[in-house]
Amino acid sequence: METFELPAENAIAVTEKRCYTVEDLQIILGISRGTVYKLLEQKEFRWMRIGAAYRISKKSFDAWLDEKL
Numbered sequence: 215m216e217t218f219e220l221p222a223e224n225a226i227a228v229t230e231k232r233c234y235t236v237e238d239l240q241i242i243l244g245i246s247r248g249t250v251y252k253l254l255e256q257k258e259f260r261w262m263r264i265g266a267a268y269r270i271s272k273k274s275f276d277a278w279l280d281e282k283l
Contacts, residue, residue: 233269242279 234242239250254261260274 232272234272234275235270236268239270239275 231238236247236250236254239245239253240247243250253259254268254270259278260271262269
């Protein structure tokens, strides 16, 4: 089996997320899980469902949060 490594300049740090989880939003906003789901239902920002998991667009959420602050 052949393996290879990408050059370091092509690596993406784990902290550079493109999506948030429901738990991430709970922590960022200091709100309950149920309240996060209400925001998702209201389509306050872009999100997608992958199986049972929700992923919220970081860019969309950050823009929404900046607008609210």
